[in-house]
Amino acid sequence: MQFRQHQREAHIRTARLLGLFALLLAGLSITVNLLLALLYKLLMPFSVGFPGLFFETNTGLILLFVLGGCLVESQRLRDGGGPRVAHWLGGREVRNPDDATERRLLNVVDEMALASGQPVPRVYVLPREDAINAFVAGWGPEDLVLCVTRGALERLTRAELQGLVAHEFGHIKEDDLPLSMRVLSLVWGLSLVHGYGQTLMAPDDKGHVGPLAWLVGLVFSITGWLGWMAGRMLQAAVSRQREFLADASAIQFTRARDGLGNVLRKLWHDQQILAGRMRHPAAGMVSYLLLHEPGAATCLSSHPRLSERIRRVCGTVLPPLPAPLVHIDTVEPRHSADSLPPALAAAAPLSPQAQAQQARQEQQAAAREALSRLHGRVGPTEHRLITLALMMNIHNESERALWQRMAGTVHDAQRILDDVVMLPANRRVPEFERQTALIAREPIEQRRALVESARDLLRADGRVSPRERLWWLALRHRVSERQNRQAYMRPTTGQGQELHHLGPSELSCVVPLTTYLARFIPVEESAEGWAAPSLAWFKGVMGRCGKPVDTQPGPPPDADALVHALAGVQELSWMLRPLLLKAWVEEAVNHSAHGVLSDQTADALRLAAGLIDAPLPPMLEAHYPKPDAKA
Structure with a gap:
């Protein structure tokens, strides 16, 4: 903003x-x-x-x-x-x-x-x-x-x-x-x-x-x-x-x-x-x-x-908890320099806690400067390069090499890549959305060329990961013309107003898309190849959709099946899509460590929210800084 x-x-x-x-x-x-x-x-x-x-x-x-x-x-x-x-x-x-x-x-x-x-x-x-x-x-x-x-x-x-x-x-x-x-x-x-x-x-x-x-x-x-x-x-x-x-x-x-x-x-x-x-x-x-x-x-x-x-x-309504007086066994020292005399504050060595705080402040300052430089880029070619850099795997040598070739002789291209690398994890998707909103105003030929370049970049190493496919679908969705996207949508009359009212045809699209997103819930592989949190998350979402609690996920959908499932979910009514997104997010919070979404999970759910044109629930929105906030 x-x-x-x-x-x-x-x-x-x-x-x-x-x-x-x-x-x-x-x-x-x-x-x-x-x-x-x-x-x-x-x-x-x-x-x-x-x-x-x-x-x-x-x-x-x-x-x-x-x-x-x-x-x-x-x-x-x-x-x-x-x-x-x-x-x-x-x-x-x-x-x-x-x-x-x-x-x-x-x-x-x-x-x-x-x-x-x-x-x-x-x-x-x-x-x-x-x-x-x-x-x-x-x-x-x-x-x-x-x-x-x-x-x-x-x-x-x-x-x-x-x-x-x-x-x-x-x-x-x-x-x-x-x-x-x-x-x-x-x-x-x-x-x-x-x-x-x-x-x-x-x-x-x-x-x-x-x-x-x-x-x-x-x-x-x-x-x-x-x-x-x-x-x-x-x-x-x-x-x-x-x-x-x-x-x-x-x-x-x-x-x-x-x-x-x-x-x-x-x-x-x-x-x-x-x-x-x-x-x-x-x-x-x-x-x-x-x-x-x-x-x-x-x-x-x-x-x-x-x-x-x-x-x-x-995640559930727990009973009221009594609040007796709390006994403090140890008195905490104050490590703030403000509590010391000026002469001692300058000479006193920093504690490990103060050192970590200073390092974090320096990192935040560097991230703010990087974000400011990215916002100062106004050329359409620079917007496209920033978008591609946000989408790719920074640690993949094949993708980095291809990005460098795509940058060609663009002035300060390495600075653009370094600034993208410096962004905090919870800044990448919001910046991707900002850049694609600017690109959506460009001529259709340039937008198509960007989608094709992103496809080539993400498969530079000979494979496309689930994360890369999700980002590519999000890019194609965000830079396409809205009237063209809506031209293929069927009427939504006859649908219920709750998730458990979903019919078999709607569930046939919700289930594979949910199966695909389960890959992004914190993963620790089990003998069956599914992570326990992912499986519990899938069953929780299916339970909200009226499916039996013992419903098992099928094989992850391939590219064609994923596109078909996504198109079906996009055709759900404007009331059902936010409810489905809310179910995804709340179940992810319930099955994440300490109830905190990982950056991978939050990014996947935010990209999915954009793909189905649903507003972000507060639990997901809070994971990201405000659009005009400092890094």
Whole structure:
């Protein structure tokens, strides 16, 4: 995604949010006017009509409170950013702590920032919150904060704390924070009166509440309840899919699903047994920022049900998990140079962990430079050479030699090849899609020549591997004319809406294509020639398609059978193809080590998604960086 396109998408999301806010504000004004009119008639039953400017005054006061509150809070958030939200909820910044749990938290934050390639935020602890929770806030890297409750520090193991922090870094990666900050300012305006009442009714640090303050707070809370309800509706209207994306990103960053899975199970236990609520009166206003919102999921929830999130993360719905206090046996040292005096930091030798971090940062910087150079190539011949280099096996001498001959006298051809080699594994398919999107605009003769050149390149060593055939099919599909592809598609009427409704003719195409893709699930050959994960994955997919669980895969399809099967799957309805892709991806996650897709598996499934023109599921999309993200 180009920068301007990303900017347009952000503007669209903001415009939708403001439009929804305007609708809620109009509904709130109408509702309050109706209730006040009813109250006036009850108190003055014999009056005729209403006093002059009755409705105008009510509407003006509502707009004054709501819009004034939004503007004031928006300006405060603009000035204070993430630290403003952290201090608002009673947060305390953690810098160079002596406490073992806080030192462990800082180390985990550094590790997840490195794993995700995101900036390191300022870290805050909410010392008065016993519930397990966390959130990130801020407009950008300069004011980014991560807040963790004391309950999370004391009741989560290190692996679980990694999962919790990685989930929050998932929100940073998905660029959720600017929209979250705008939601917060709008909800503050809608909930201003109710929130003020809740603050008056809340006990102080000693647990005391003044009777008069409590009574006044009760009046304000009742008066502002409608605005609070409108604010919760605004939060609930924001897509819940962002939580699934953040969960998937957390698994990618930690390379394990047990950490986040156990965090969600402990949250579920807190909700069912201990209510799991945060104590601060403003916690309801920031529920959109939290890992889960207080209370059970309802129609006003801005988050999906914990049971559904656990099922997606763990592959099945595991029961709630108690969260006792965790005893830390060893105190972790802080290896960050920031914790040393400047004179010692320059002279101190790097630890193995710091050396590995430095090496990874250098590798990421080199990959960013390589990607930038590839994006700077604007010639059609350069686009074709980059595409061929992405498709071929870099370590195959025959293919490399043929690529060099195809490059001929192109200026800086070796630099192009070196830049492609330097790309991380999860950058190759996205860059392939970007290059082929540019090539698709070229004349048909040049596109046909590229497909033929790719065919010759991939069989330069006398054989075509399953991976190479899949890439070649993806190339042919992406650079062909869409109207020509659709000309051979039969009508999709009469098909069901679920995978188990597939008929024999559809299954005759789904089964061989699934058999072919099973080659890309993590392989460890068995006596029968099939890998146990591949076989389990195939049976899982077939079970979702209504086939018996003991269904055995047939022989892998040859080239002609594969093309025929792919054509049949392409003719499935627009509803069934995403369901089939989702089944492939979810079963692959369930049968991958630690629930993390390998690069080979993810690439094969992403290419297959393009071949059947189906959108990427969140679990697969999270494996890859955002199109405009840095390497």
